[in-house]
Amino acid sequence: MLKEVIGVIHLPRLPSVYSSVDLNSIIDYAVREARLLEELGYSGVIVENYGDKPYSKRVRDPVTLCSMTSIVREVVKSTSLKIGVNLLRNSGREAYSVAVASGAKFIRVNALVETIISDSGVIEPEASRLRPLRINYPDIEIYADILVKHASSLRLALSILEAENSVTSKGSLEDYYRELVGDYVERGGASALVVTGLRTGEPPPIRLLELTKKYSPIPVLAGSGVTLENIDKVARIVDGVIVGSYIKKQGKAGNPTDPDRAKQLILKIRELTQLTHT
Template sequence: MSETSQLQPARSEEKPVIGVVHLPPLPGSPRASLSMEQIIERAVSDARAYEAGGASALIVENYGDAPFRKDRVEPYTVAALALAVAAVRSAVSLPIGVNVLRNDAVAALSIAAVTGASFIRVNVHTGAMLTDQGIIEGRADETLRLRRLLGAPVEIWADVLVKHAAPLGPVSLEEAARDALERGLADALILTGSATGQPAAPEELRRLRALFPGVPIYVGSGVTPERVGAFLPAASGFIVGTWTKEEGIIENPVSPSRVEALVRAIKTAGRSSPGGNRARRV
């Protein structure tokens, strides 16, 4: 069991907030301008801000590297990400996740294994999606075999019909989720809206929760204090980046007070939501 077991809530209203550390453009990416020292300084600052505000875990991702490779990233990107993840993990006492955009699960898992991170996020774990990078195919077989080879206690959190993408054929939300869990052996699911900052659909979350009552399902985009109540008690937790930034602008630093406000809103909504006394595994 990985460190994400620390996210198990003591009470059902305690739904964890997982803060996203958006790295600036890394060396070699089209918009790179900062040194690794500057990148790490910013990443550590954001990580500490999340921790100060009450976040339960973090995901470190190469958000600034757009336009993204659709699968394998370059070795220098892996090296830069590994340095950043290691620095963040040393700076805070929270479980850490890794997301290598757009869909390099092998790199993410390798980084997690050597840095001691707890989980990875995989945008397309099973199936195939049409994206702005082209057609991305899931490689669950490679990811699971590598995890076994490395002996790494790293969880796989799989997006279901991920944002900024569309399935190649008529695939329902339920079918995609079932494939990720039963055929791709994902440890948790992530439900998003259509794009970064756009909200997921509460009705879709309720459908997934009805089908998979014991599976961790996280809301992965468009999370704000005003919206969280609609996702409770079905959500296992919330992955948030944009709203926690100063003035809600994604390029800005993380604001501890905004993180704290979101955590407080989730606790308040959890106490008042119907069925809020039923704890979910996270």
């Protein structure tokens, strides 16, 4: 049964040292999006710097970081939703700092214990950078992507080679995945795992959801490609969903939320929940 249904607020390009953008209009947009999802019955939202493509490995621009903090703070003040922060591509430490300053409850991290190869370059794990913050500000949850979309896991690639070598192999590919899940929990300290497809808007393979749920002692969320057509299959496996593309106008990431699409999905989820209880 789904315990969390989290919508995504895809922000437009944020202000920076190099470009002046009307921050107040972005704040108004984010608050409208959050209030709409709250009225429809979503349990939370992730505020994401989606419009800042192409993404740097880290967000270092001070104007951008201050702007993100202001936006998230207003969303927190304007709703009773569980609010999260995602700073693409993998600015976990900065997102955590924004969460501390704004009152957000969780962050999403694309590479917590994996080294990934992406269009932003080679991105190293974020867990060690987060450690001091987590010691001093322990109340922020970390929703960690595993085998994140738009990237390849260097660790998984090496595991595939190892698993196929009869001399050096220590186990099957499933064994290596079980080990990876364990490291997210035991070494990375993840609060929840997020499973995605290859790209934004593409669903994760059902088998991958099943494997993650099989080995994870913490909640597992489907983090991309959730639709009205596949929610029944996905909801049988995971503890929650993060929905971005499907609930946007024309089903396109980056667009404003479509009230009808967002409503249809949440009504379907409620229907499935009622069926589970009968």
